[in-house]
Amino acid sequence: MTKYHPALVALHWIMAIMILMGLFFGKVVLSAMDNADPEKAQGLAGHMIIGILVGVLLIVRLIFRFATEKPPHAKTGYNFLDQVGAATHWILYILVGLMVASGLGTALTGGLFAISFGGSGDPIPAGLNNLVPRIMHGLAANLLILILALHIAAALYHQFFLKDGLFRRMWFGKHATLSETKQ
Numbered sequence: 001m002t003k004y005h006p007a008l009v010a011l012h013w014i015m016a017i018m019i020l021m022g023l024f025f026g027k028v029v030l031s032a033m034d035n036a037d038p039e040k041a042q043g044l045a046g047h048m049i050i051g052i053l054v055g056v057l058l059i060v061r062l063i064f065r066f067a068t069e070k071p072p073h074a075k076t077g078y079n080f081l082d083q084v085g086a087a088t089h090w091i092l093y094i095l096v097g098l099m100v101a102s103g104l105g106t107a108l109t110g111g112l113f114a115i116s117f118g119g120s121g122d123p124i125p126a127g128l129n130n131l132v133p134r135i136m137h138g139l140a141a142n143l144l145i146l147i148l149a150l151h152i153a154a155a156l157y158h159q160f161f162l163k164d165g166l167f168r169r170m171w172f173g174k175h176a177t178l179s180e181t182k183q
Helices: 006-032 039-067 079-109 112-116 132-162 178-182
Strands: none
Touching (some): 006 039, 006 079, 006 132, 039 079, 039 112
């Protein structure tokens, strides 16, 4: 097998876009807004929807990951880098899960569901950034950005320096097995 299952490919790219959107809106847009700004509640609603959808897609992706056949891990020729590559994928799953869990914890402890979706009219709590789940959310976001940068750099290294066609593995197209490619 040389390619990932089409469902895993679709989930990978949909989640990648959604995670980047969530990180951008959280780190750039929402963090720059004052909690007293009434538009922040609307922005948080969108951010929370993205986070919840990413959480659902993460569960679906893990189910497909365990239920479908996968190509062997891409090799670099360096055992240490190969181990880092394998670990990075699991670290990504853990950090995305932590982002979703800490986001939900922030929303629940800060009353953000009622504020953003329930029309309570209450302001966003002034001390929201001091809540433990919110602190964890920010730390996980920073770690996720670092691991994503490593993941992207590794993919580019494979594609352009090793020239091993790594991008074809995580894209749509003929789903060939290794025995079919040797014929």
